[in-house]
Amino acid sequence: MIKKEKQNKLIFVLLSILAFFVPLSAYAFDEEVVEIVVEEGDYLIKLGEEYLENPHRWKEVARINHLKNPDLIHPYQIIVIPVRLLRGIPSDGVVEFVQGDVTMQARDGQEWASLLLHDQVKEGSKIRTGDQSAVEIVFENGSSCFQKSNTLVGFLSVRKKGNSYEQRLYLQTGRTITRILKATGREPRFEIKTPSAVCAARGTVFRTSVDSYDHTRSEVLEGKTDVEAATQKYLVSEGEGTLVRKGEPPLKPKKLLPPPKLKQASTIYNKLPLRFAFELVEGAVSYRISIAKDRDGKDSIYEKMVQPGELIEIQDMDDGTYFLHALGIDEIGLECLPSEPVEIRVRTNPLPPFVSLPVSSAEYREKSLQCNWLAVMDAVAYHLQIAGDHEFNRILEEHPDIAGTAYKTRELDYGSYYFRIRSVAEDGYEGAWSDTIPFAVVPHPPAPSLEKPEVDKKEIHIRWQDLGEGMSYHFQMAGDQDFSLVLIDRSLGKPETVIQKPVDSGIYYIRVSAIDPQGYEGKFSKPQSFTIKEGSLLVFLGVVGTLFLIFSLLP
Structure with missing residues (x-):
């Protein structure tokens, strides 16, 4: 039973007490009804204007109540009205989740205001989501509408009719997921209109989307949905979807694809970039991959469309626990059945040291x-x-x-x-x-072995072992075996050198080391020596002088 709103009070009446005022018991109806208690000054047309969605249907109310004279009703008399005829009471929605740039425009308003958690959404409002944004509106009966990014929804009618609820939305563009819950054993009425179709459901979970061509797609995940366009209606059952092109009837419902499966899932991802690969799904032309902070996929932090077989790389992600979702999309754009979310633990800190x-x-x-x-x-x-x-x-x-x-x-x-x-x-x-x-x-370069020096009248040719391409050499000559007095010190690119013959006679020492292409120098070879004798002219003069001295001493 409901009260008249103008009296601001609710009158509960027991049928057993007022039975003599009631021409027809409400309990005789199979459909849901409400009971209106007539007050002084009421007449049926007035009640129709106050309670009915269409006030002109007061005659149907008279027929249902078997009123012989519709102009004659009495105070405290009970009038039975089917819920389907009621205008209903506005029932606001509430923002239960919001992410990113989400704004609302009130009925007859011009400004768009930011929408916050727990804000109320009244009948006639419009809600718009931006890039990487989302919002979920939950209604009094527990039903909800989740708007994904870049989606515009108008809330045409959000009302309570007796124990039932009616929500009628207008999806202008974007994607929604609708969850409709049964309340007090009765199914609520939920309807989404689009530029090309009407999707009506009772007790179900379904996705609805509108693209830039005003084409509508509806995919039923639980229950059943009626999709109507161009005077033709299809019943879309669980696990099915349909496409409606603007101005055309819906396509015959078809089975949704199974979700793609992740290859080689890891228990923990400790290194960036994150890499994911999915198995191929027959009939899929693309995949929608998303990562969210919650299992339901609402708080999404990453979303990308990829080709089947394409490797997904994510360059940056904070440490934490996430859930990976994957949807296959068929040739007419229908998304597949939802995948079981894959839990992903990311812990890249502490980072590896440099x-x-x-x-x-x-x-x-x-x-x-x-x-x-x-x-x-x-x-x-x-x-x-x-x-x-x-x-x-x-x-x-x-x-x-x-x-x-x-x-x-x-x-x-x-x-x-x-x-x-x-x-x-x-x-x-x-x-x-x-x-x-x-x-x-690796060991140091070996010491090259020296060949015997070739001494001629003016020069000395010195050669040693060739250790191969890229090697260079360090050559030294000294006047002592310990090389404390180095006379010649050369860096050479080939395994030989020529030096001028020393003027002074004596013993000279030479040695050589190898230097590899990286600049590492090995040990010196064992020293070799050569002797420079006195010059021949001096020897001749010495001999002549000696002979002269000998002959001068003879008698």
């Missing part, structure tokens, strides 16, 4: 290697590994709790090695490994 030593692909001559890296915020220690293979199956040296930012290895044998390091957080969590750094420990 390594300054060893240098990638470098060769080192010292067997004990100095390793250095930069400190990482939030790291309390570092985990270091050196292996003999790129996959780190043969770990040769490992230290999981280095406190500082430097480490010197034990002596390593000559060979190839691989280095990596990661940061350790205060709670013991270890972040991602650094990039693998290959390096090698």
